[in-house]
Amino acid sequence: MGADWFIIVMTAALGLCVGSFLNVCIHRLWHENPEQRSLLHPPSTCPHCKQRIVWRDNIPVFSWLWLRGKCRWCHKPISIQYPIIEASVGLLWVVALLYYGFTMHALAAAIFGTILVGIGVIDARHKIIPDELSVSGLVLGLALSLSGGLPGFLQALLGAAVGWSVLWVVRELGGLILRQEAMGWGDIKMLAMVGAFVGWKNALLTIFVGAIIGTGFYLPLMIWSIRKWRRYELPFGVFLAIASGVTFVFGDTMISWYLDFLKSR
Numbered sequence: 001m002g003a004d005w006f007i008i009v010m011t012a013a014l015g016l017c018v019g020s021f022l023n024v025c026i027h028r029l030w031h032e033n034p035e036q037r038s039l040l041h042p043p044s045t046c047p048h049c050k051q052r053i054v055w056r057d058n059i060p061v062f063s064w065l066w067l068r069g070k071c072r073w074c075h076k077p078i079s080i081q082y083p084i085i086e087a088s089v090g091l092l093w094v095v096a097l098l099y100y101g102f103t104m105h106a107l108a109a110a111i112f113g114t115i116l117v118g119i120g121v122i123d124a125r126h127k128i129i130p131d132e133l134s135v136s137g138l139v140l141g142l143a144l145s146l147s148g149g150l151p152g153f154l155q156a157l158l159g160a161a162v163g164w165s166v167l168w169v170v171r172e173l174g175g176l177i178l179r180q181e182a183m184g185w186g187d188i189k190m191l192a193m194v195g196a197f198v199g200w201k202n203a204l205l206t207i208f209v210g211a212i213i214g215t216g217f218y219l220p221l222m223i224w225s226i227r228k229w230r231r232y233e234l235p236f237g238v239f240l241a242i243a244s245g246v247t248f249v250f251g252d253t254m255i256s257w258y259l260d261f262l263k264s265r
Contacts, residue, residue, distance in 0.1 A: 007102065008094060015093025015110065016060035019086035022118050026085065029122060029130040039132075049074035060086040085121070089114050099249075104147040111140055112197045112248060116241040119190060123237035129186030134193045141196030156196045163195030163203040164188055187236050194244045202251035210236065210243035 024039055044053045051073040057063045064083040071078060093110040100106035115137040123129050138160060145156035171183035195203035218234055247254070 008097065011097045012090050012094050015090035016086050018093070018110075018114055019089030020058070020060045020082075022089055022114060023082050023085050025118050025130075025133065026081075026121050029118075029132050046071040046074060046076070046078070048076035060090070081121075085117065089117060092117070104144060108141070108144045108197060109248065111144070112137070113245060115140075115193070116244055120238050120241035123186075123235040123241070127235045129184070129190050129237045131186075131189060134186065134189040137193040138189070138196050141193060145196065155199050159195030159197075159199040159203050160192045161195070162200035163191035163193075163206075166204065166207060167191050183236075187240065190237055190240060194240065198244065198248050198251055201255055202247040205251050205255060206240060206243045206247045208243075209246055210239040213242055214239035 021039075024044065028039060044058060045051060046053060048071060051071065057067065057072055061083045064078060064080075067078070069078055069080060070076065092113045096106045096109040096113065100109055115133055118133050119129055122133075142153065142156050142160070145152045148155070167183055167188040171185075171188060174183060191203060191206065194206055198206065214234060214236060217239070221234070
């Protein structure tokens, strides 16, 4: 039991550190200035006074609470986003461990979930999906699939290919029919990454679930925007991220249920 608790605590600590790094990614990867997109340089600084944040003020969650959400030097408020992201990713890593055990699948779930959180937050705020997350996620998904041997790798490769191809077709057909961009390249690369983690069947299911969730959010806003004479562009990557998490955990069960339902008809 002691060893189990030690593993859980170490997993939580690792997740908090990963969440802290994810905050850096969220803050920097969307920036239009290439010099500000580096994840390693310059070191983290206060967004107000630009004072460098020393290590003792950069401990995930704890430092923010200890400093009461303010910079040590200028006492200006530091966004609550930082501890929320750190705590969420830390919890995500612990839940993955408890749900899947000390396995490669738990590691895949933790990494995949972390990437989805980053994509969801950045796309919600800035309507972009950075290649640094989707492409690196694709590489990690393919690498982690090697734990299942050659069949696992081929399944992941097929999932990535199907995810890319389906949204690419949607983009091309939408462009021909609507005479405007129907799907961004960020969404296409993201679904290739998703396919590497969940396989081709669940990649297709992700599109379906994401479209349902997106429609549920879009219709009320569309009605409201008509009244207000405004247009709203909802980032599809957010809904793909939510749907990807659902299909990673429940996708196989959902597909099996649907196939059994069809057989019973």
